[in-house]
Amino acid sequence: MPQSTSVRYGSWLKAPVRSQLGTISLVGSIKDTRGINPQSMRILGSYALILIRSGKGRYQDANGRDLSFKAGDAILVFPDLPHAYGPNASRKWEQIYTVFNGPQFELLQGAGILNPANPIWSLGAVDHWQHRLEEIFQVSPPQGELSSARTLGRFSALLSDMAATQAETKLSPGDAWLGESMHLLAEPSSQGWLTPQEAAQRVGLSYENFRKLFAKRVGESPGAFQKRRRIEHACAMIYQSSRSLKDLADEHGFCDVFHFSKVFSQVMGESPSAYRKRVNGS
Missing domain, CATH: 1.10.10.60 (Homeodomain-like)
Structure with missing residues (x-):
């Protein structure tokens, strides 16, 4: 799939990607939604990665974090952590979301790669990360245990690359x-x-x-x-x-x-x- 600054809206998956390593249940892109009300924070019950393509907004969670985000950032959502996020007053924003769960991602959290203390990753180069996601989640990812495990492995590698990029941006x-x-x-x-x-x-x-x-x-x-x-x-x-x-x-x-x-x-x-x-x- 060639790299492009455009994005296909709606769901990218016809069916969840399942293996013994975990499940990727939803992938897609939406824009100009209202977001989640901080007065009634959501518990998702799964992990989620939200790549911000455009716009600005705020993220809040039950741990007391209140952080801004912008295009090129990614929001991490954790299964049992009440949270809220949404756009600023303009309500103009675009996001690519991935919802996932399972032992593979629990290991990443145990390793500190996914860390509730760092729910916002400043990645930049949004087209690059969009392209990486598009490469993993083509229109119909192959099914079957081995193919699904490969898809989960590629997505896990992407998360690790994002985490490393975030760590590098924080170092001087x-x-x-x-x-x-x-x-x-x-x-x-x-x-x-x-x-x-x-x-x-x-x-x-x-x-x-x-x-x-x-x-x-x-x-x-x-x-x-x-x-x-x-x-x-x-x-x-x-x-x-x-x-x-x-x-x-x-x-x-x-x-x-x-x-x-x-x-x-x-x-x-x-x-x-x-x-x-x-x-x-x-």
Whole structure:
């Protein structure tokens, strides 16, 4: 499909795209709608990506966020988070929407790629992202488990590319410390996982200053960021291997299985055992 600044309005799917990885239930484009009233916020029950093609407006949610958006931005909606968004007084805006759900996207949220603390992505180059969506969701995407899994994989890759673009737009040349500290916190060293205090020392900041700057730029504390990343690693190991919970706790720096299970449940909303059963289809 050639790249174009025009867009086809209405639904882009004749049927939902379903696989064991998840479901993409709706894709399409609309314009000049009223939006959602902030006085009666909506709970969608699914994830959604809304790419803003033109216009400006505001996004609000039950976490207290009140953010503006413009053309070239994308709004992320989370299944259980009450939210509202809509255009400014002109009511002139265009959006391309995708509604999706399932284990693949829960993993992306667990990895921090989809993060309720960052519901607006500033992407720019709206024609580029529109073209990427059009390539994935052609008029009749092939059905069947393998074809649907490929479509979900391509859409997941698009979400990851968008998240990376958003992260890059937030960094400046003076933010080298932030990229380094995120790397130090997100991956174990040969001696195991560094503490946030050790990461602060590595990048040459006092811990108190490091903690405040990190939270301001990333949207969460260094400890919370690392906790999610450790659980993300554990999720990958659960999916790829049959390691015991004790081994997983040891490898990810937890003092015992009980502490590991408690933190895992806080991050993922279910126990490691329940997660293993779900992703293994047992």
